[in-house]
Amino acid sequence: MQARMANPAFVVPDAIAALQSLGKATSAGGVAPRTLELVHLRASQINGCSVCVHMHARDLRKAGDSEERIATVAAWRDTPYFTDAERAALALTEAVTRLADRADAVPDEIWDEAARHFGEQELASLVMSIAVVNLWNRLNLATAQVAGQIPG
Numbered sequence: 001m002q003a004r005m006a007n008p009a010f011v012v013p014d015a016i017a018a019l020q021s022l023g024k025a026t027s028a029g030g031v032a033p034r035t036l037e038l039v040h041l042r043a044s045q046i047n048g049c050s051v052c053v054h055m056h057a058r059d060l061r062k063a064g065d066s067e068e069r070i071a072t073v074a075a076w077r078d079t080p081y082f083t084d085a086e087r088a089a090l091a092l093t094e095a096v097t098r099l100a101d102r103a104d105a106v107p108d109e110i111w112d113e114a115a116r117h118f119g120e121q122e123l124a125s126l127v128m129s130i131a132v133v134n135l136w137n138r139l140n141l142a143t144a145q146v147a148g149q150i151p152g
Contacts, residue, residue, distance in 0.1 A: 001144075001146045002144075002146070003143055003144050003145050003146055003149075004142075004143045004144045005143050006143075007139055007140065007143060007145055008139050008142075008143065009136075009139055019132070019135070019136075022128070022132055023129075023132055025125075025128075026125045026128045026129040026132060027125075027129075028125075029121050029122055029124060029125020029126070029128075029129075030118075030119070030121055030122045030125060031089070031118065031122050031125050031126050031129070032085075033063065034060065034063055034065060035085065035086055035089050036126075036129050037056050037059050037060045037063065037065070038060070038069075038073060038082075038086055038089065038090060039089050039090065039093045039126065039129060039130060039133070040052065040056040040129070040133040041053065041056040041057060041060065041070070041073050042073050042074070042076070042090050042093045042094065042097075043093050043096075043097045043130060043133045043134055043137065044056060044133060044137055045073065045074050046094065046097045046098065047097065047134065047137040047138070047141065048141065049136070049137035049140050049141055050140075050146075050147035051136075051140040051145045051146070051147050051149075052133065052136055052137055052140060053147070054147040054148055055147075057070050066081070068081050069081045069082065073090070076090045084117060085117035085118070088110075088113045088114040088116065088117045088118070089114065089117075089118075089126060091110050091113065091114070092106070092110055092111070092114045092126060092127070092130065093130050095107065095110050096127065096130045096131070096134075097130065097134055114126070
């Protein structure tokens with residue numbers, strides 16, 4: 001396997017710095033780091049981004065998350081391993097990642113459940129974090145980046 005080109009974030013001048021800055025800002029929004037990693041893993045699973053699935057599963061392991069949770073993120077609705085707040089974040093992730101799948105892209109019931117668990121700053125951070133991981137997924141997939149290789 002070989003990437004088509006270097007990741008565009010490393011090719012376009014100042015892009016990587018901007019993306020890293022945005023990632024740092026969203027991480028400081030009050031959402032638990034493990035929740036953000038679960039969100040990143042789930043969006044990456046939906047998008048089929050092997051680079052990000054590999055990276056976020058690895059990061060969850062390094063953070064001490066259980067194999068049960070990591071292995072069942074894609075089936076989070078049917079497992080007992082996730083908190084209500086994590087479930088709300090995962091539902092929001094799925095809706096924001098699959099915007100074109102329904103007329104009401106992010107239904108009020110999904111938004112309202114997320115708002116029950118997260119304040120305005122946390123919700124803003126969560127939505128931006130979902131958008132950022134979706135951007136990374138698209139950059140990696142468009143250029144056929146290879147899982148396990150250092151990007152660039």
